[in-house]
Amino acid sequence: MKRNVLIIGAGGVAQVVAHKCAQHNDVLGNIHIASRTVEKCQQIVDSVREKGSLKTAGELQAHALDALDIEATKALIGKTQSQLVINVGSPFINMSVLQACIETGAAYLDTAIHEDPEKICETPPWYGNYEWKRRELCEQNQVTAILGVGFDPGVVNAYAAIAVNEYFDTVSDIDIIDINAGDHGHYFATNFDPEINFREFTGRVWSWQNSQWVQNKMFEIKRTDDLPVVGERTSYMTGHDELHSLSKNLDVPNIRFWMGFGDHYINVFTVLNSLGLLSEQPVTTAEGQEVVPLKVVKAVLPDPASLAPKYTGKTCIGDKVKGKKDGRDKEVFIYNVADHAEAYQEVGSQGISYTAGVPPVAAAILIAQGVWDVQKMVNVEELDCKPFINLLNEIGLPTRIQDEDGDRLLSF
Numbered sequence: 001m002k003r004n005v006l007i008i009g010a011g012g013v014a015q016v017v018a019h020k021c022a023q024h025n026d027v028l029g030n031i032h033i034a035s036r037t038v039e040k041c042q043q044i045v046d047s048v049r050e051k052g053s054l055k056t057a058g059e060l061q062a063h064a065l066d067a068l069d070i071e072a073t074k075a076l077i078g079k080t081q082s083q084l085v086i087n088v089g090s091p092f093i094n095m096s097v098l099q100a101c102i103e104t105g106a107a108y109l110d111t112a113i114h115e116d117p118e119k120i121c122e123t124p125p126w127y128g129n130y131e132w133k134r135r136e137l138c139e140q141n142q143v144t145a146i147l148g149v150g151f152d153p154g155v156v157n158a159y160a161a162i163a164v165n166e167y168f169d170t171v172s173d174i175d176i177i178d179i180n181a182g183d184h185g186h187y188f189a190t191n192f193d194p195e196i197n198f199r200e201f202t203g204r205v206w207s208w209q210n211s212q213w214v215q216n217k218m219f220e221i222k223r224t225d226d227l228p229v230v231g232e233r234t235s236y237m238t239g240h241d242e243l244h245s246l247s248k249n250l251d252v253p254n255i256r257f258w259m260g261f262g263d264h265y266i267n268v269f270t271v272l273n274s275l276g277l278l279s280e281q282p283v284t285t286a287e288g289q290e291v292v293p294l295k296v297v298k299a300v301l302p303d304p305a306s307l308a309p310k311y312t313g314k315t316c317i318g319d320k321v322k323g324k325k326d327g328r329d330k331e332v333f334i335y336n337v338a339d340h341a342e343a344y345q346e347v348g349s350q351g352i353s354y355t356a357g358v359p360p361v362a363a364a365i366l367i368a369q370g371v372w373d374v375q376k377m378v379n380v381e382e383l384d385c386k387p388f389i390n391l392l393n394e395i396g397l398p399t400r401i402q403d404e405d406g407d408r409l410l411s412f
Helices: 012-023 038-050 070-080 091-104 131-140 155-167 194-199 243-249 263-274 293-300 304-310 340-347 351-368 386-395
Strands: 005-008 031-035 060-064 084-087 107-110 145-147 170-180 205-209 212-216 222-227 231-237 254-260 314-325 328-339 377-379 400-403 406-409
Touching (some): 005 070, 070 091, 084 091, 084 351, 091 107, 131 377, 155 170, 155 243, 155 328, 170 231, 243 254, 304 351, 328 340
Parallel strands (some): 084 107
Antiparallel strands (some): 205 254, 222 231, 314 328, 400 406
8 A cells, every 4th residue: 555645736726635635644644745835835734734634643744845856856755755746736847746756666646737838738649748758667667657637637537438438339529618607706816826827728729629639729619508506608618638638548539628718807818918918938128127927927916825715606517428329319417516615614725726636635545545556657537437436426526427317426
C-alpha cells in the first residue's frame, strides 16, 4: 500500500485536496502541502485543523518549494517519504514534478495538461507534446502516473468510458458540457487562476469531429440544453484537455467540449482581449518598465480562493452521449451537480474547486489500495472507472445518469 501524500499547490483546489486527504488519512497517511509561498500552505493546514478534517492522528505540514526545481522536489518527496504526489499547482510545473516522481518512484497525479508559458493552444494532441513523451520512462521505472484526474479532465473521461463500455454498441458523439450556474457577487472574476483561465480562450478552439481535428474561433459555435437542476443553459464550444486523450483512446468520431458563459463574461473578455490585455507577451510602458499584460489583469482581479464565502448556486457538468444500442438510437446524460455553498461549508472552497479537488483524492485512495496502482502512465479512461465512480459517490461527488429509464444515481 502506498502512503503519505505530497500536495503541490496552495490555491482553492489544493485546499479541497488537503481537506479530503485529511478525511481519509487512515488510508493516505501523512499529508504535506508545498508551494512557493509557504504562508498559503500554512493557511490550508490551519483550515484543515480548524474544521477538524483529520480522520486520525497524523502529520500535516506546510513546506516552501519551487516545483520547477526537480532536485528540490525530489528532496522534499524523500524528506516527507511521500509515495503519492498530487500536483494541483500551475500547469507550467507538470513536467518538472512528473520527472521528480519518475526519479523517486512516487505516484504522480495531476488535474490539467502541461503548458509552456510561451505558447497558447498548441497543435493537437496536447498530451503528445509533453506528458506522453514520458510514457516509456514511467513504465520502465514502474511509476504510476494518472494524468488529468480532476473533474474535466478526469471524471468526464470516466463518464465517457463508462458510456462507451456499458451503454452502447457504438457511439457517434460525446459532448462534454460544463455549466456553472453560480453567482460569486463580483463584477468580474474567474473561478481559478485567471492566467490559466484566459489562456484557454484566447487561442484556437480545437474539437474532434469526423475523426479529425477541427479548428474554430472562441464563442463561434454555441448550443442550448435543458439540464438537470440548473435548467436551460447556453454553452460554447471550447478546446479542452480531455479531447486530446479521449480522441486517442476511444473509438468515437465526434468529441466536443462545451462551457457555459454569460453575456457579461463574454463582453468583458472580448474587451480585454481586443485591447491586448490578455496577451502573454511582454510590453514596455512609457516609463520603460516591462510588463506582461495577462499578469497585470491577473493581479487586479479577485483571487479565485476569495470567492468562496459568498458563492451561491450550483454547477452541472456531464457527458451527453449518443450512439446505437441493439440497432436503435440511444442517448444518455451522465453528470454531477455540486453546490457552492455546501462546498464552502465542508472545505472552505467554492464548487468549481470542489469538483476539481475531490477526484484526485479518490484516485490517490485507489492507488493506495492497489486498485489503480498500474505502474505506468495512463489517462483516466484507460482505467477501470467503476470503482472510481463508486468512491466519488461516497466522498462527495455523486454521479447521476439520465436516459430512457429516467434519472437516477449511477453506481456499480
